[in-house]
Amino acid sequence: MIKILITNIGRRTYFVRYLEELIKLKYPIKVYLSDASKNTAGFYINKKFKKVIFPRVNKSEKKYIMFLKSFCKKEKINLVIPLIDSDLNILAKNKDEFKKINTTILVSDIKILNQLKNKINAYNFCKKNNLNYPKIYKSKMFIKTPFIYKDISGSASKGLKILKNKKQIPIKPKKNFFLQEYIKGKEYNLDILNDLKGNYLHSTSKLKIEMRSGETDKAKIVKFKSHEKLAKKISKLLSHIGPIDVDFIINEKNKIYLIDFNFRFGGGYPFTHRSGSNYLKAIIDNYLGKKIEIKKNRQSILFKGIEILNEE
Secondary structure, rough: EEEEEEOOOOOOOHHHHHHHHHHHHHOOOEEEEEOOOOOHHHHHHOOEEEEEEEOOOOHHHHHHHHHHHHHHHHHHHOOOOOOOHHHHHHHHHOOOOOHOOOEEEOOOOOHHHHHHHHHHHHHHHHHOOOOOOOOEOOOOOOOOOOOEEOOOOOOOOOOOOEEEOOHHHHOOOOEEEEEEOEEEEEEEEEEEEEEOOEEEEEEEEEEEEEEEOEEEEEEEEEHHHHHHHHHHHHHHHHOOOEEEEHHHHEEEEOOEEEEEEEEOOOOOOHHHHOOOOOOHHHHHHHHHHOOOOOOOOOEEEEEOOOEEOOOO
């Protein structure tokens, strides 16, 4: 029996359904769900899954990690899967401590997270490795309009603005906000799955069709060799653990610009899962030492993770 803890389940009710699918397939798993609020939507999907209220990680990292470690030790948790960005750094810094109590945390090394969570660091990483990334403007003098005003470590497009002229730049810019080149083109999401040792397993590319509040509502599964080649290059450069969610834009000249990296199951994963590629199952199989088999994606248009049109 494998005991799996999902931290900060929040509104990701679909993730609970995916765990239920594994149980129906007779996988020997026992599921624990955590969140900082007892009213979180993810708690109301399956009555059999054990729920636990954790301290908020952004209020006290020390208190959070002590509570988590104590809980994992008491319940003999085998695998911890984090679902939000605020968990990642603190878990990465402490994952060796969890190994001592036989708990594996699905998170990459802290050095990798620090390298790409900060968008200026991400720009430098991409430049060093011949990957395109929108320019970062260090001086107002060289800005080309329109341009982006965004948080250096923001996620889900929080606080992001597209500015049409220099007069729109705030007189007192918010702390950690910066100016960046605006790339016009089609936006894609790329899920890249590595095994628990950081080796490439699979990737899924999606064209974003409809967006709302930084989240993808509608997407189309696409299959391009250039996207798979990009996924394998990123996988090799990072040797990340488990899934990574990458956003990129292809401009009118068919040039790829990377714009965001998230080292977890991202908001685009439901489209990957519903198209037939079960990354969660692959991770459990990897942990169990079983042969990893990932089905090919169906080229479909998906809405909120529900298939509405199959092209095959």
